[in-house]
Amino acid sequence: xxxxxxxxxxxxxxxxxxxxxxxxxxxxxxxxxxxxxxxxxxxxxxxxxxxxxxxxxxxxxxxxxxxxxxxxxxxxxxxxxxxxxxxxxxxxxxxxxxxxxxxxxxxxxxxxxxxxxxxxxxxxxxxxxxxxxxxxxxxxxxxxxxxxxxxxxxxxxxxxxxxxxxxxxxxxxxxxxxxxxxxxxxxxxxxxxxxxxxxxxxxxxxxxxxxxxxxxxxxxxxxxxxxxxxxxxx
Amino acid sequence: xxxxxxxxxxxxxxxxxxxxxxxxxxxxxxxxxxxxxxxxxxxxxxxxxxxxxxxxxxxxxxxxxxxxxxxxxxxxxxxxxxxxxxxxxxxxxxxxxxxxxxxxxxxxxxxxxxxxxxxxxxxxxxxxxxxxxxxxxxxxxxxxxxxxxxxxxxxxxxxxxxxxxxxxxxxxxxxxxxxxxxxxxxxxxxxxxxxxxxxxxxxxxxxxxxxxxxxxxxxxxxxxxxxxxxxxxx
Numbered sequence: 001x002x003x004x005x006x007x008x009x010x011x012x013x014x015x016x017x018x019x020x021x022x023x024x025x026x027x028x029x030x031x032x033x034x035x036x037x038x039x040x041x042x043x044x045x046x047x048x049x050x051x052x053x054x055x056x057x058x059x060x061x062x063x064x065x066x067x068x069x070x071x072x073x074x075x076x077x078x079x080x081x082x083x084x085x086x087x088x089x090x091x092x093x094x095x096x097x098x099x100x101x102x103x104x105x106x107x108x109x110x111x112x113x114x115x116x117x118x119x120x121x122x123x124x125x126x127x128x129x130x131x132x133x134x135x136x137x138x139x140x141x142x143x144x145x146x147x148x149x150x151x152x153x154x155x156x157x158x159x160x161x162x163x164x165x166x167x168x169x170x171x172x173x174x175x176x177x178x179x180x181x182x183x184x185x186x187x188x189x190x191x192x193x194x195x196x197x198x199x200x201x202x203x204x205x206x207x208x209x210x211x212x213x214x215x216x217x218x219x220x221x222x223x224x225x226x227x228x229x230x231x232x233x234x
Numbered sequence: 235x236x237x238x239x240x241x242x243x244x245x246x247x248x249x250x251x252x253x254x255x256x257x258x259x260x261x262x263x264x265x266x267x268x269x270x271x272x273x274x275x276x277x278x279x280x281x282x283x284x285x286x287x288x289x290x291x292x293x294x295x296x297x298x299x300x301x302x303x304x305x306x307x308x309x310x311x312x313x314x315x316x317x318x319x320x321x322x323x324x325x326x327x328x329x330x331x332x333x334x335x336x337x338x339x340x341x342x343x344x345x346x347x348x349x350x351x352x353x354x355x356x357x358x359x360x361x362x363x364x365x366x367x368x369x370x371x372x373x374x375x376x377x378x379x380x381x382x383x384x385x386x387x388x389x390x391x392x393x394x395x396x397x398x399x400x401x402x403x404x405x406x407x408x409x410x411x412x413x414x415x416x417x418x419x420x421x422x423x424x425x426x427x428x429x430x431x432x433x434x435x436x437x438x439x440x441x442x443x444x445x446x447x448x449x450x451x452x453x454x455x456x457x458x459x460x461x462x463x464x465x466x467x468x
Contacts, residue, residue, distance in 0.1 A: 065403075119370070127401075127403065129401065129402050129403035129404075132377050132378050132402065136353070136377060143366050143369065143379075147401070149400075150384055167361075167363065167383060167384065168362065168363050169299075169361065169362075169363035
């Protein structure tokens with residue numbers, strides 16, 4: 001079946017969330033006279049990510065979008081990281097770190113090349129508003145932004161992928177999931193998506209232990225998104 | 235309340251569906267040796283549009299997206315317009331006329347200017363796939379495509395507008411509906427949206443009788459989308 005659309009994981013695959021938080025946090029240290037270890041902060045914030053999503057996936061709480069989950073988890077980090085001096089507006093601004101993440105250096109040009117031949121869609125656990133603001137900030141040329149609050153399901157739940165295919169009026173086999181995470185590709189493959197693994201060995205910094213290499217024979221394996229464009233003949 | 239997003243009606247407001255169908259149909263007459271009056275054909279096809287949407291709105295049938303409704307209505311036109319010689323693939327191609335509509339001459343540059351200051355989102359009764367293909371074909375630089383199959387409701391149902399505001403994480407008062415149709419603006423205003431009327435006196439051709447002028451004091455009235463950008467200081 002001919003591939004018509006590429007559906008992209010975003011956090012880690014397209015944008016460097018950890019490096020972005022460290023960069024913006026370092027500026028905040030200077031501006032506010034803080035002394036936060038933003039690498040440790042980013043890791044701690046992200047460590048709450050999957051447990052938060054699981055509570056929603058498992059029906060332990062009603063739907064909450066990623067901005068809400070990030071905000072709740074940020075509240076837990078405030079005492080630990082000495083952020084008690086920030087007021088509500090400053091914390092809200094901090095929470096929108098995720099709207100201002102920087103793309104990996106290959107992401108904008110790679111996606112632009114892939115867009116010439118394929119529909120390029122964000123298929124992320126981020127909410128639509130977060131992804132729209134990120135795309136405007138980073139210059140990501142998406143054809144469609146399919147945030148998790150459209151399906152009301154978080155990956156790797158099947159409904160997240162199947163809703164994307166349905167909204168694009170495509171069969172799963174006409175879609176290729178592009179991700180730096182083997183688990184995301186595994187879930188997509190089980191539904192019939194083609195798969196492209198993109199290596200992001202620095203997503204979690206120098207100490208990264210997972211997703212350093214493909215764990216299955218994915219349809220494609222690429223060093224980055226420019227390499228993927230080349231491999232797909234774009 | 236400060237406006238953050240412009241939500242655009244698409245058919246008639248951004249793209250010239252009637253002129254596009256006439257242009258592509260005229261080529262089809264030459265290529266296939268047909269003798270169809272494509273202006274009459276476009277009018278007849280569009281005349282089925284609101285009745286089809288109403289059947290869905292009124293719960294007389296389950297959800298069907300606009301591609302499906304267009305296809306059913308096309309079938310009714312085949313005998314009347316002498317299209318019986320076209321095979322299934324050719325009719326399917328004809329049905330995707332709506333994916334290939336041309337923008338009004340001011341649309342791409344107007345939306346690009348508006349995008350510098352505002353989030354620009356398609357808020358259309360078209361389905362996502364139709365609107366994605368149209369945007370790729372016409373070069374429409376949407377930040378977000380909020381097709382009707384996302385909310386599962388057709389304008390002017392309130393859920394269509396409110397789902398768009400919710401997905402953009404905005405209050406209705408932070409959104410401005412941009413449309414060439416007074417009824418669309420009326421529905422949006424009742425929910426708290428700001429409103430911008432764009433004059434499209436040729437949408438239905440020379441004989442157009444409705445929506446030639448604003449019927450209420452809308453927030454803004456513009457001659458076209460470039461004029462709207464100027465009026466909004468973009």
